Amino acid sequence: MTFSELLLNIGSLAFVFIAVGFCIFSHELGHFLAAKWRGLHIDAFSLGFRPIWKKKVNGVEYRIGWLPFGGYVELPQVDATDATPKAADGTELPRAKAIDRIITAVAGPLFNILSGLLIACFVWYVGMPQDTPKMREITVMEVEPGSPEYQAGLRPGDKIVKLNGEPFFSTWSNFVSKILFAIGKVDLEVIRDGKPVTVSYVPVDNPKAPGSLGAEKIAWPFFTPLIPLELTPEKGSVAAKAGIKPGDYIVAIDGTPVQDYAEFQSGLDQAGSRPVRLTLRRGGKNFDVTVTPEPIKDLGPEFSRYLTGIQLGPKADKPGIYIHAVMPDSNALAAGLRKDDRLVAINGKPITDPAVLIDTVQELKTAPFQLTVERDGKQETRELSARLITPHTIGATIASLDHPTPFQQFISTIDMSYKSLRGILVRFGNQLGLTDQTSTLKPTHMSGPLGIGMVLFNSVRYSSFIHGIYFIVIISFALAIFNLLPLPVLDGGHITFGFIEIIFRKPLPTVVIKTLSMIFVTLLIGLMVFVTFSDGRRLWRSIAPPPGEEQQAVPSAPAATPNPSPEKTDAAAAP
Incomplete structure (x- = not known):
């Protein structure tokens, strides 16, 4: 490992701690400010864990911890399991009103949403690099014989124009996500010889999915798309001087078809500084240009x-x-x-x-x-x-940018969370014989804090800084969504208990709340152990991948780490 790689690893790891810590801290800040507003007793507010500095001001002990994993706020009056709340010094406190507990509980997720929307504005302004351009139709290049798609009649050359009866305008990864989240069979409407044909099949696990996704037993499509790679030449570059214009699509290099960015870059690198013939498409017609790649400057020997x-x-x-x-x-x-x-x-x-x-x-x-x-x-x-x-270049990029609005990013996270949870429950119900519907999503696809850290680390280390920022947005929104679930020990549980007390004009018996809380704490701890084990297997595969498996970040279903309650919380949830 070179010194520059070491610095990149350290910087990426620091980004993980700061990002997760920010999401949790903004959540706790919401609880703190709401409790202040409603006049509730606050024992402590901490930035980080294991305090190295603390000072009491107006009855609140402010702490700074040396473990930068977020923060917490101690609110004894919000704890519904105590009939008689007590301060840290043992002083008995009056039980908070239901409306005060509801406002305090809501404030945590609300601050996650607000901070997520604020950061999402940056993503909206800068733009998100996409794996492929957005497409209204997808041309099938290859179909694996014997696969469900092949048996259903999908063939090379088919142009997919609808998915489950709906037109689409999405990147390849988003198209795949629609298949992964589908319940039951998938209907592909294709154009073949100018006529519409419907191909219906039930997705199954694909052990040949790219990289480590194969080990995840994920229903990756068994067909390969022909991806249009749109070029954007830089001003004054060899590409621009050769007549390449923004919007031209790369088809082949020296007659060899180019399917993705890796093949495009590999073709330029193999050519070195000799002239290459690029086949491009413009306005539906192909034409050739000859360019001479140039070495990429300021790259270390590790890139050769x-x-x-x-x-x-x-x-x-x-x-x-x-x-x-x-x-x-x-x-x-x-x-x-x-x-x-x-x-x-x-x-x-x-x-x-x-x-x-x-x-x-x-x-x-x-x-x-x-x-x-x-x-x-x-x-x-x-x-x-x-x-x-x-590495060589012709001075043209093929990375497409998308500029989703903050609200589109929020709705997308809600949609992904809902479809992930729905898919896992449908699969569970199918295994119990409760439904005939099927889903390819499994509990092992969920991810917890370790998985969140892996995705954040890989996004910054191997992709781009903007990808890391985008995942902070997702984590912030997912943390809010997860905590609003009406389950005991979550913020949603406190909100539910508060509304029950308002409707029936008396709180639930303490013994009931304690029993429910213990049950759900046990279930959540079990879930945490399960998803951490799954994340650990992914981490081990990334460190020591099986023969032939590429190292790759694994997308996960929304999940996992609960943020127990507003009186003292220190965890996070993520998709």
Whole structure:
């Protein structure tokens, strides 16, 4: 690990603590200010945990802790389990009025929503990078034979124009999310030979989902889309001088189709500083331009790799690891390697997963090696070597930006939380025989504080700062939504008890509240243990991934960490 990588890791970890701490602190600040307004007794208000400094002012002890995980406020009069509330010094206090408890409980989630909306304004202004442009139709490039989609009749070349009867205008990841959250079968309306055709199927777990998602047993589609990659050339760049205009779509590099950003960048890197032929699409017509990539300046040696010029990938109907594509003007092409060759061994060492080839090539650097492949049922051995490939650019970006309004971000979090909870409950009900409906979402897809930290860390470390800011918005909104659930020990439970007291003009018996609180505390602790175990498995896979599995952040269903009550709270919830 280089010094720059160490600094990035430390900075990303610090961002996690600050982000989660801010979300929890804003929640507790809401409780504190509401309690002040309603004249309730406050024992302490703390920023962080394990105090290293504290001072009492007007009866309230203000604390600063050395653990920056948020904060808490101690409000004994809001605790519904005590018939006679007591201050920290043992002084008996009058029980707070129901309306005061309701206002104090509501204030925590309300401040999360307000702070989330405030930060969401920044996301709205700057814009969120998208994985793909937004599309009104998705062209199917490949469909895995034997998959539910293939058996239902989906074929390469089909253009998907509706999902479950509704037109869409979304990125590929958002389109996939609609499938993941679907209940029961999925209906795809496609255009084939100019005529509409409906393809209906029930999603199933896809062990070949990209990266670590395969281990999550998630219902990733078994078909590959043709993603339009829209170029935006920088002023004065080689792309602009070659005549590339904003809105042009990249189709191929030197005749090799380009499906995603990784293939686009790989093609430029392989070409180095030699001219390349780009096939572009403008106004529905394809045309070619020739550009000469330039090295990307100010990048350290850790961004360079030894590559042979092949792209790897599995074949749906055959075991093993195959060559998915051979890059033009590469050592692999010169050695006679072809698409669909199955990799057998490198220097006599069996290639059981891509990591064997990748790691061996990096160790050998430019030294020649023997690569054994299987072609048409016969094994052949080819000698080749790798080249040191450094990142190159033509001065054109393909990252699309979206500018969701703060309220769109809020509604999106509510929608995701609702669909996640609905999907998990439907699956649970199906397993108990209570419903015929099906869902691919599982409790193992939920995530807690550890999972939140992993997503935040990966978003800042491997993606962009704006992604980290966006996840703060989601966490703030999710924390509010989770705490408003009408369950004992949550803010929603205090609100519910308060309204019951107002309606019936007397509080619930203390023994009932204590019993309900104990039951739900036990259930929530059990949930915490469960989701932390699931998060721990994800963390272990990211540290020591199984052979062939890429390290990748895992999206999770909304979930998990409860924020117990306004009298002393120190946890968070997240989608």
